[in-house]
Amino acid sequence: KELAADWHNHDFQEFVPQSYEGHIVDATASASVLSYDPFNTSTTIPSITSSGHQGSTINPYTQDATNLSGTQYYQSANTLQASPAYHLYWPVGPQPTNLLGYQKTAHDFFIPDAIREDLQKKSEVARQVLPNSALPPIEQYHSLFCLDTTAQKNQSLFGYHTWIYKAVSSKDGSTYALRRLENFRLTNENAIRSAQPWKRILNGSVVTIHDCFTTRAFGDSSLIIVTDYHPCSKTLAEEHFKASPPRFHGGRAASSHIPEQVLWGYLVQIASALKAIHSAGLAARLLTPSKILLTAKNRVRLNSCSVLDVVQFENARPLSDLQADDLLQLGRLVLSIANNNQNAHLSLQKSLDNLSRAYTPRLKECVQWLLSPQPSPTTPSSPTGPNPVQKDVDTFLAGISDQFAMVFDNELHAQDTLVNTLARELESSRIVRILVKLNFINERPELDASQGNPAAASTAWAETGERYYLKLFRDYVFHQVDANGHPVTNLAHVLDCLNKLDAGSDEKITLISRDEQTVFVVSYREVKRGLESAFQDLLQAGRNSRK
Ligand SMILES: Nc1ncnc2c1ncn2[C@@H]1O[C@H](COP(=O)(O)OP(=O)(O)OP(=O)(O)O)[C@@H](O)[C@H]1O
DSSP states (O other): OOHHHTHHHTTOSOOOOGGGGOOOOOOTTTTTOOOOTTTTTOOOOOOOOTTOOOOOOOOOSSSOOTSSSSSSOOOSSSOSSSSSOOHHHSSOOOOOOOOOOOOOOOOGGGGGGGHHHHHHHHHHHHHHHTTTTOOOOOOOEEEEOOOOOOSOOOOTTSSSSSEEEEEEOOOOOEEEEEEEEOOOOOOOOOHHTTTTGGGGOOOOOOOOEEEEEEEEEEESSSSEEEEEEETTTTTHHHHSSOOOOOOOTTTEEEOOOHHHHHHHHHHHHHHHHHHHHHHHOHHHHHHOOGGGGEETTEEEHHHHHHHHHTTTTOOOHHHHHHHHHHHHHHHHHHHHHHHOOGGGGGGHHHHHHHHOOOOOOOOHHHHHHSOOOOOOOTTTOOOSSOOOOOOSSHHHHTTTTHHHHHHHHHHHHHHHHHHHHHHHHHHHEEEEHHHHHHHHTOOOOOHHHTTTGGGOSSGGGGSHHHHHHHHHHHHHHHOBBBTTSOOOOHHHHHHHHHHHHHHHHOEEEEEOOOSSSSSEEHHHHHHHHHHHHHHHHHHHHHHHHHH
16 A cells, blocks of 8 residues: 555656556567556566466566567567568457456557557658669659559549659658659749649648649659658558459458448548638649548548649639539549449449448438539529538538538547557656666766766766665666576566656665675665666766856
């Protein structure tokens, strides 16, 4: 009880989460649980085996693969991997369900596999470079990497062959996507300027435009549009219209219909993008599956904004026509995804019939409204549903407000989950900070020298007074050996000690010098005090030397 109370003593620790009353278990023994009784002041930590039983001599953290396939947690110095083997970091195993309040599994302490893997893949893909690439640097953009995976180039959308490159800006070090239109001839300087207003469209469902210029770096005259880069993204065409083998469920071919929630999610996100675009006096102009990016699960962004404004600058159409066309194209987009057919709008009635068979009348009604022609101003308004006189994005948003509320709520839940996940990593950073402090102090030879006493430069500072505890504490945490003199590499022990140190617990530990001639019985609170004062000495010495 003393310990539990102390852990919540705010004099010593601003925030000690409940979760640290449990301790981390072997990363490799997925089914194992480390039970730790917070009321027991003994420092003995039960040893955990790969099968989850206590008391075995197998050390699950061993680096010896012949003993146990438990090397995953630590990076092996012998193997230099070209890319991370994601599955090795954290084995997913059966989750024990009958845990007591103070028991934790290793999974409880780190971010979920799926998120970690996703983020790692994204960062790896973002850093991909092609050695000996023949692609030239363009202005401040270097390390170009072609993102187009298809050899077939579709000229019909923009009227030019297009390429997409990932590139790094030497100005800010960020990674961008460059869309290149090959053989583009600029006949009017104002055409390029028409991309300027797009830079101000900062909407979660639009790939942000950063720059637009022409270049001769490729040996032709190319138009380059610089946009945000979203690693590991796919186009909606790649997601929904790529031929894939039929999936079977219970012996029958599984339904290939996209769930209605997903379609509403697309509708809501694109409607919000159109709201931002139309309000700025612009039009998206190209809402086609190959020009909408899927940047995460069910997360879409318009990816061709500004291109047609530049390319078709000379034959500009009235803005109201273009904006009305956006709504029509949105209707076609949803119809084609729902029908699993890119050309669904060509046989409209049949496609709408299919839609009503697989989806709710509400979705059909919404798509029909989008596909309906712009009503003439003389058409009387209807009291129910969107006003037919006003076929614009605001009327559309009002008409689907219930779906907006639903998607918004889903997003809030997703955000809550992410914040909780983030909180777990926050605890990891606590451990890192305390480790950094310890390492600043332990075996530091030069502090006396920095205070103007070079003769005294030795490990004496780090090894005298309260700091001696810290050295012995380091041995206690990291350099333990078992009864046979073999190193103990137990993650649970390390985390247990560091957490208690961070919390300044009153629990006592026995620190023994290496020659076994000196034994101290100290509390974590005392060690923490020593750590803090030694660290303050370091800070002070650093300030003095700068004076
Ligand atoms: N901003 C971006 N960030 C990351 N990847 C992108 C970005 N824009 C496009 N890509 C990727 O580049 C690839 C090619 O995109 P593009 O817009 O040229 O589509 P496409 O499928 O090649 O269409 P088209 O039929 O017009 O050639 C896609 O796989 C897409 O995932």
